[in-house]
Amino acid sequence: MKPRFDATVHTPEDVFERQRLAAVHPQAWNNPQPSGRYQLVIVGAGPAGLAAAEEAAALGTRVALIERHLIGGTCFNTGCVPSKTLIRTANAYAEMREAARYGAQLPADIRVDFAAVMARVRRIRSHLTCTTSVRRLAASGVDVFFGQMRFEGVDSLSVNGQVLQFDKALVATGARPHIPDLPGLRQAGFLTNASVFDLTDLPPRLLVIGGGPLGCELAQAFQRLGSKVTIVQDLPLFLGHEERDAAQTLSDAFARDGIEVRLNTQATVVRLEAGEKVVDLVSADYRSTIKVDAILTGVGRRPNVQGLALEAAGVDYDEGSGIAVDDQLRTSNPRIYAAGDVCLAGKYTDIAEESARIVVRNALLGGRERLSERVVPWCTYTDPEIAHVGLYVREANARGIPIKTFTVPLHEIDRTITDSEEIGFVKIHIRDGSDTILGATIVSRHAGDMINEITLAMVAGIGLRTLAKVIHAYPTKTEAIREAAMAYNRTRLTPRVLARLHRWLAR
C-alpha cells in the first residue's frame, strides 16, 4: 500500500540548495564596517532593492543593502522564478496528454516523476541566483548587510545593533502571503508560496484557496502534474481585477484541465481527520465538504511593515496598504522613499524594479519622475496566459474617458490555427474618436510576450494607424495586434468617405 502523503515540508538539502544559499545568504558572511554616512541605504534585497542597488552602484554612490533573509526576495526564491520553472514542466505534461490534438502519438505511459520536477526547479533557481549573488553585489561596490534592521531616527538605522547613517533611504521590504483567518487552518497545516517549492512529493489531492495570479498558476500546474486540484474563490470569477472575458476564458481552461472549480465559494473551517485535511465549503446556501492532502493558500499579499520601527523615522504606513508614498515614491519622511510590494497595489516584479529605479533617480539625482507616468504591463502565467497593460474599460468608464475596444479572437489568426492554440484574444482599448491606445488585454498561450508590443506602442506614443503599417512576420501570433489596428483603419472608411472615394475612382 502506498504510504500516506507526508504533509510536512522541509527544504531539501541538495547541491542546488547549498549553491543557492551560498549565493543569496552565505553562512560565513561578515557584515562590513560602515565607513561613514551612506548616500543611499536600501532596506530589502528583493527585485526592487537589487535594482536600486545596481543602479546606485553604477552611479558610483556609497550604497548599503540590508537583507533579513535571502537576496532575491520573493521573486527569485519563492515566486516568479520557481513557479515559472514548475509551470514549464506542467505544460510539457499537458502537451503530452494532448498529443492526439497535434496528430502525434499519445505516449504509452505518461508518468510524472515529481521529485525530478522539483529538482529541476531547484537547479534553475540556483543557477539564476548566481547572477545576483552577494559576492557579486559586494564586488560592484555595494555594502551588503544581513540581519534585523530598525530605524533609529529620521536619518539612521541599525542592523543587528550596528548603526548606519544615511542621506537617503529606500524601504523595499516587499510583502508576504496573507494567511486567511480560517478556523483550524494553522492546526491542519498549509502551504504558501514560501513552502510549496520545497515539496518533493506530489500531494494527491490539493485544495487551493484563493484565485489570484499565484493561486491560479499553481492550481493549474499541480493539476497537470497529477494532483487532483480543487480551487476555491470567493468571487464570481478568478483574477478579480482582470477583464471578465479573460477571467471567463481561464475558468473554462481550468475546467478542461479537470480542475474542480468552486467560484462564489468560501472555505469555512478546516479539521484533521485520520491524517486528512477536511475542509467545509459554503456557496450561498450550498454546503459541502472535501478531503485533501494539502492546502495551498496565501490569498493576496500583505506588505512587510512590522519590526522596522518606521515610527522612529516618521514614515507613515498602514498594515493593509503598506507604506504611504506620493507619485514620486516619497514617504512622509522626505529622506526616505519606498518601492515595490511594500507600498504599491500592483505587486509584480517588473513594477517593483521600475519603481526602485525611479527612486534612485529621484533620491540621488534630484529627479522628479512619477510612477503614474510609467506604462506597466503584467501577466498571469496560466495556460492561456493573461496579460494586461494600461487602462481597463471599467477604469476608463469611471473616469469618463470614452473608450472603444478592438477585439481580435485568436481563431482569426493563421498561426494560432496551425498551432492548435486558438483559445484567447487580443483586445486593444483606444480613446474613442482617436487611435490613441489606452490599454490592452491579451489572452493567449504567449500573452506575456505579446503584450510588450502594445507597451512599446504606448510608451512611444504610437497609435493604431501607425501599428497598422507595421509588417509582422507571417505567420505569427502577434499578427493579431496588427489585425486589430487594421480593423481600426477600416472603421475610418465611413459611408461618407467611401462615397467620396468611389467618386474619385470613377473620374
Add this chain to the structure above:
Amino acid sequence: MSTPSALPDDALLERLQRGAFDYFVQTMNPRNGLVPDTSRDNSPVSIAVVGFALSAYPVAVERGWMERAEAVRRSLLALRFFRDSDQSGSPTATGYNGFYYHFLDIHSGARVWQSELSMIDSSLLIAGMLTAATCFTGDGAEESELRELVDLLYRRVDWCWSQDGSGTIRQGWKPESGFLHYGWEGYSEAIVLYALALGSPTHPISADCYPAWTATYQWENLYDQDFLYAGPLFVHQFSQAWVDFRGIRDRFMREKQSDYFENSRRAVLVQRKYAQLNPHEFIGYDENGWGLSACDGPSDEQPQVQNERRRLFGYAARGVPYGPDDGTLSPPAVLASLPFAPDLSLMALRNMLMRYPQLLSHDRLSTSFNATLAGSDGQPWISPGHYGLDQGIVFMMIENHRSERYWRLMRGCAYLRDGLRRAGFSEGWLAPCAAQGAGQ
C-alpha cells in the same frame, strides 16, 4: 399538411407563432394560471414563462386564436394567484417584497429547487402583467379587476430593496443566505428590469443605479462590427420583446451613435461571422447555421452521448466569440432575431429546418440541437420537449416582426415609459410630442 420549410414566409411564421402560443394553452395549470418551464414531465413553473404567457394572451385574441373572455380569465387566474401567494420570503413561500422565486411548484406555487428570488425573471413576469393591463382596457368588471391587480402587483415590488445598498440591482436573493453576492456586470437582458425598477411610483431604485450598470458595458469592434458586446443572443432579445428601441437612446447609445435595436442587428452579424469561422469545427455551423444562446444542451452525464473528449455544458448561456461553445445551436434564438435581421434569420431558420426537420414538433421549435454529437443513426442530438421561454420570445418577436404590436402597445405603458425616461432614454417615440399620442 405541407412541410413547414416549404411554406412561404408569412404562412411559415403564422404556423410557428400559433404553435408557440399553443404551448401556453396546452400546458397552463387551469387551477392557478401558472405555466411550466418546459413541456417535460414534472417541470416546475418558471415565473418568466408566466410573463410571456400573459403577454401572449391578448395578442392571440387579436389574431383570433382565443376568445377575449378566455384570455382575460386565464390572465386573472395567474394574477389572483400571485396576489394571494405567500410573500413571507420563507424557503417554501412564493415570493418576497413583491418579487418571486425563479421556479415554483406548478400545483402549490411554492418555491422549488431552492431557487433564488430572481430580479430579472420577476421583471419579465411583471412586464407580462403590464402588457395584459395595457391591452385589456375594457370597462367590464373582469378587465377592471385585471388592471387593478396588475397595478397592485407592480406597485408592491420593492425594487429599491433589490439594490441592497449597492450601486446596481442584485441578481437574486435566497432565504438561506441573503443576496447573491454579485450584481449585474456588462450588457445583459436587464434593461427592462431597470426601466421597470426606475418607473415605480412606490419603491424605485436610485437614479444613479442605471448609469452604474451601463458603466460596466464594453463597446467593441468585433468582426468589423461596432457593438455593445454580449455573447449570447437572448441578451439582445428579451428587453427588445417589449420595448421598441428604434430611435430611442440612452446616454451610452447617444455617445456611440447607435441604439439597442441596431445593436441587436449587429449581434446577428457577429453570430453569423463566428459560425462561418467555426473555430471548433462543429458540424452545422455556417452563415446559415448559427444561434448560440442560453439553451439546453447535451451533457457529459447523458448516456446516449458519445463524448469525444469534448466538454459539454448541459443548460448554459452559450455565446460568441468566447464561448461556452460545445456545438449546440438554438433555433428559437435565431427566430427571435427576426425583427432585427428578418432575411438573415429566415434564411438560417429555413436552412436548419431543411437539414433537420425533426427540430419542429407540434409546430414548435426545440430549444437546441447538436449536429456534431450525432447518434449512430446519424441524427443530431436534439433537446427533448419544448421550453416555455423559447415559445414566449418566438411568439412575441414574430408578432413584432409582423405587426410591431407589442412595441406600439408598450409605448402606452406609463410606468415603462417613465422608467425609460429616468434611465436617460429620449428622442423617437419618447420625445414629449410623440408621447402625447401614445395612449394611457
